[in-house]
Amino acid sequence: MTETETIARWVVPGARILDLGCGDGSLLRHLWETRQAPGYGVEIDDAEVVACIRNDVNVLQMDLENGLAAFADRSFDCVILSETLQAIHRQERLLREMLRVGREAIVSFPNFGYWKARLQIALGGRMPVSKQLPYQWYDTPNVHLCTLEDFEALCAKLGFRILERVVLTDGREVGTLPNLLGSLAVYRVSA
Amino acid sequence: MNAPQAPLESPGSVGAVQAKLAKFDVPLRLKGGGVLPAYEIAYETYGELNRERSNAVLVCHALNASHHVAGFYADDADNVGWWDNMVGPGKPLDTRRFFVVGSNYIGSCFGSTGPASVNPATGRPWGADFPVVTVEDWVEAQARLADHLGIGRFAAVMGGSIGAMQALQWALSHPDRVRHSIVIAATPRLSAQNIAFNEVARQAIMTDPDFHGGHYYAKGVVPVRGLRIARMIGHITYLSGEAMMEKFGRQLRRAALGFDFDVDFEVESYLRYQGDKFSTYFDANTYLRITKALDYYDPAADFGGDLSAAFARARANFLVASFTSDWRFTSQRSREIVKALLDNRRIVSYLEIDAPQGHDAFLMEDPRYHGALAAYFGNIAL
Numbered sequence: 001m002t003e004t005e006t007i008a009r010w011v012v013p014g015a016r017i018l019d020l021g022c023g024d025g026s027l028l029r030h031l032w033e034t035r036q037a038p039g040y041g042v043e044i045d046d047a048e049v050v051a052c053i054r055n056d057v058n059v060l061q062m063d064l065e066n067g068l069a070a071f072a073d074r075s076f077d078c079v080i081l082s083e084t085l086q087a088i089h090r091q092e093r094l095l096r097e098m099l100r101v102g103r104e105a106i107v108s109f110p111n112f113g114y115w116k117a118r119l120q121i122a123l124g125g126r127m128p129v130s131k132q133l134p135y136q137w138y139d140t141p142n143v144h145l146c147t148l149e150d151f152e153a154l155c156a157k158l159g160f161r162i163l164e165r166v167v168l169t170d171g172r173e174v175g176t177l178p179n180l181l182g183s184l185a186v187y188r189v190s191a
Numbered sequence: 192m193n194a195p196q197a198p199l200e201s202p203g204s205v206g207a208v209q210a211k212l213a214k215f216d217v218p219l220r221l222k223g224g225g226v227l228p229a230y231e232i233a234y235e236t237y238g239e240l241n242r243e244r245s246n247a248v249l250v251c252h253a254l255n256a257s258h259h260v261a262g263f264y265a266d267d268a269d270n271v272g273w274w275d276n277m278v279g280p281g282k283p284l285d286t287r288r289f290f291v292v293g294s295n296y297i298g299s300c301f302g303s304t305g306p307a308s309v310n311p312a313t314g315r316p317w318g319a320d321f322p323v324v325t326v327e328d329w330v331e332a333q334a335r336l337a338d339h340l341g342i343g344r345f346a347a348v349m350g351g352s353i354g355a356m357q358a359l360q361w362a363l364s365h366p367d368r369v370r371h372s373i374v375i376a377a378t379p380r381l382s383a384q385n386i387a388f389n390e391v392a393r394q395a396i397m398t399d400p401d402f403h404g405g406h407y408y409a410k411g412v413v414p415v416r417g418l419r420i421a422r423m424i425g426h427i428t429y430l431s432g433e434a435m436m437e438k439f440g441r442q443l444r445r446a447a448l449g450f451d452f453d454v455d456f457e458v459e460s461y462l463r464y465q466g467d468k469f470s471t472y473f474d475a476n477t478y479l480r481i482t483k484a485l486d487y488y489d490p491a492a493d494f495g496g497d498l499s500a501a502f503a504r505a506r507a508n509f510l511v512a513s514f515t516s517d518w519r520f521t522s523q524r525s526r527e528i529v530k531a532l533l534d535n536r537r538i539v540s541y542l543e544i545d546a547p548q549g550h551d552a553f554l555m556e557d558p559r560y561h562g563a564l565a566a567y568f569g570n571i572a573l
Contacts, residue, residue: 016536040533046544046559053540053566060529060541070530 001173004030006166006186007080007106011035015077018102020064020094021084023048025057032057039076042068065089071101078104083132083184085109085151086142095158099191104163108186111167113147113179132183148179155189164188202281205237208262208272210302213339219297219332225322228311232336233295233302234258237278238286240342246573247290247342249333250274251350251357254425254481255473257301260293261286276556283564288573289346294336296329296357298480303332306476307408319405323480326353326488330360337368346571349373351553352520353481356488359528363490366506371571373564375512376553378524379498379531380489385519388428389482392421396475405476414475419466421478426465431516431549498527499534510567512542512560514552540567 004027011017015037019028022041025048031037040058043049052059062070065088079102081094086109088094098105110132111117117128127137135142146154148167155162167174167182174182212231219227235258240247250260252273261272261279278284278291295303298321306321313320337345348361348369355377362372378385396402399417403410430438439458454460494500509532513525522543532539544560546552552560 040539049542050559050562050566053563053570056570058538058540060539061543062526062541070526070533072534075533 001166001168002171003082003108003168003184003186006168007031007082007108008034010106010164010188011037011078013037016075017078017080018042018071018076019080019082020068020098021081021087022052022057022059024051025055025059027080027082028052028057029055037078064094067093068097068101073100074103076102078102078106080106082106082108083110086145089143091144091154092158095154095160099160099189104188104190105160106186106188107151108184109146109151110142111148111179111182111185112145113149114169114183115180116183118180130183148182148185151185151187155187160189160191162187162189203279204271204275205262205279205286207265208235208237208259209264210235210258212302213336215332215335215339217335219328219335221322222325222327223323227297227304227322230297230304230332231302231308232297232304232332233299234336235260235262235272235293236340237261237291237293238289240290240340241573243573244342245344245346246288247292247337247340247345248284249337249345249348249361250278250284250291250293251329251333251348251354252293252295253350253352253354254478254485255469256354257299258293258295258303259301260291274554276554277561277564283561284349284568285565289568292336292340292342294333296324297332298324298329298477298484300472300474300477305474306405306480307474316408318408318476321476321480323483323487325484326356326360327364329357329484330364333357333361334365334368344368344370346573347371347373347568349375351375352377352550353485356485360488360490362505362507362509363501366504369507371510371567372505372507373510373512373567374525374528376514376517376520376525376550377511377528378520379491379528381486382524386486388424389486392424393479393482395420395424396479399475402475405479407475413470415470418470418473418475418478419463421475422466422469422473423462426462428519429549429551431518431547433516434548434551437547498531502531502535502537505532505535505537508538510540510542510564512544512553512563514544514546514548514550516545516547517550517552519550 013035017037017039019041022043028039049061079098120128166186167178169183214231216229256273259272261275263271280287297303298305306317310317348358350358355374358372361369396417399414401412402414442457444454444460490501491498513522529541
């Protein structure tokens with residue numbers, strides 16, 4: 001089970017998708033090919049934007065930090081934020097915006113509560129560096145890292161309902177102790 | 192999804208090209224109420240129209256450009272088309288794949304019927320009597336040129352600045368005749384500041400004693416002073432403050448400050464040069480009309496100012512591009528277009544290119560900008 005498969009499973013065929021921080025557009029392309037779900041990506045990086053166009057994916061070069069003003073209320077079935085949450089400065093605002101423009105949101109992020117991360121801090125005494133978080137503390141774009149517990153607490157604060165959750169490690173779903181054993185969390189939430 | 196790409200070779204020129212003239216005898220009813228009884232449109236074409244007639248791309252030009260988009264003239268090799276870095280074999284708009292049409296709008300002074308043309312009713316140049324034409328009128332005239340060329344539907348209509356307004360208007364006036372609308376450095380309507388700059392330019396021209404109410408042709412004079420100032424003002428708005436500082440700084444033209452009113456700074460010299468050059472080839476009556484066409488353009492006007500409602504009839508796919516340093520038509524204005532398209536669930540991509548040159552960035556070569564356009568054109572099925 002991969003993150004892409006998880007998301008594709010949750011996307012209803014034909015759903016209108018907005019993918020925030022869409023990279024080269026491969027997820028959108030996959031959702032179009034497997035679920036016939038049309039969509040738009042939002043991406044700020046020049047090279048990724050060109051890659052999206054090459055991938056024949058609709059892409060809008062905009063800064064997520066400026067909010068989602070270009071998108072009307074409830075104009076999407078599903079708004080996706082895939083492994084981008086941790087790099088956003090104003091999470092609360094963006095999450096609220098996601099559920100303004102979309103009926104549902106799918107959010108994935110690396111779990112900072114993963115045992116390897118905990119171990120690096122607790123025993124190594126250093127900020128965790130891993131495959132998913134390959135940066136040093138001083139050069140990381142990831143300014144707001146969180147754990148499953150943290151994210152769920154934020155959802156509660158914002159009044160979001162968690163509809164589904166899949167926790168993954170190395171492409172396998174984690175059942176027990178997800179906040180300790182999961183390296184990546186994928187949530188489906190609604191307002 | 193990806194159309195087969197022709198093998199890569201180094202991008203080149205379309206080579207020596209020739210301007211052509213299409214004549215139309217069916218009167219053109221204008222938005223302002225007037226009628227052009229007959230008119231001519233100057234145009235150039237590059238590449239070959241395919242058998243299905245599905246590969247035509249119309250390139251619309253901006254204020255001071257013309258139908259000479261790419262290539263050069265055999266007898267004037269230095270006269271290279273204004274968008275030669277965009278159009279040609281191996282270039283973003285690849286003429287090995289597309290049949291490209293560059294069309295000169297009516298009211299121009301570069302070949303299409305305009306104020307300097309002879310008014311059939313009087314046998315003299317139209318001068319001030321040439322009607323005020325609009326973006327919508329230009330598109331109608333271009334539609335007849337398309338008929339003349341046997342093009343039912345364009346693969347794309349593309350332009351920058353006022354050219355972008357035409358690309359946008361094509362998608363609104365003739366939704367079934369445009370598959371892709373490529374809208375670069377655009378605005379859906381001029382701001383008060385934009386109109387203000389245009390009015391200063393017009394006043395410069397109209398208060399020139401050589402203007403003679405627009406009938407200066409008969410007097411054998413040209414309102415050179417007005418044109419120079421109009422161009423100087425325009426030029427300031429085409430460049431970003433940063434680009435100007437980068438290019439000229441406070442560099443002096445002479446050894447020391449003169450404490451007089453001759454040219455001290457390089458930027459003054461540059462503006463004077465641009466103004467002088469412009470006044471030798473551009474027609475003042477055309478300048479007045481183009482700035483009016485800009486001021487008047489507002490597709491939302493008939494929809495209570497609601498741009499989303501105005502775009503409801505569009506059927507094309509869109510590529511919108513803006514440049515962050517463009518303070519004439521800012522990125523925010525392009526985002527208004529994008530929003531109106533999204534509200535209508537149109538297929539749209541939007542580029543916001545962090546280029547330093549200002550409004551003129553749309554004419555510059557930039558790997559991000561050109562790379563994106565090459566990719567976009569590459570995906571247009573023929």
